[in-house]
Amino acid sequence: MSTARFIVSGRVQGVFYRGGTRTQALELGLAGHAWNRPDGSVEVLASGAADALDALERWLRQGPPAARVDAVSREDLPEQYLHGFHTG
Secondary structure, eight states: OEEEEEEEEEEOSSSSHHHHHHHHHHHTTOEEEEEEOTTSOEEEEEEEOHHHHHHHHHHHTTOSTTOEEEEEEEEEESOOOOOSEEEO
């Protein structure tokens, strides 16, 4: 199992980005969260299979139709056991 933190910037708040991320993550069998950050970006923490994290990263770079993603940074973290996928 792998864990990664993504920081996504652009027009990613108020465009169903977190909800879309949750849907994608659950379809990929990932656990974690997607949270709005005060600076207007979104933080995504996800844990699961390495190939599923790569697939989520590809989706994060596009996001839902109303989003405009300017950048996605990824930080691979030590393995974490997370349950469910939460938004906030």
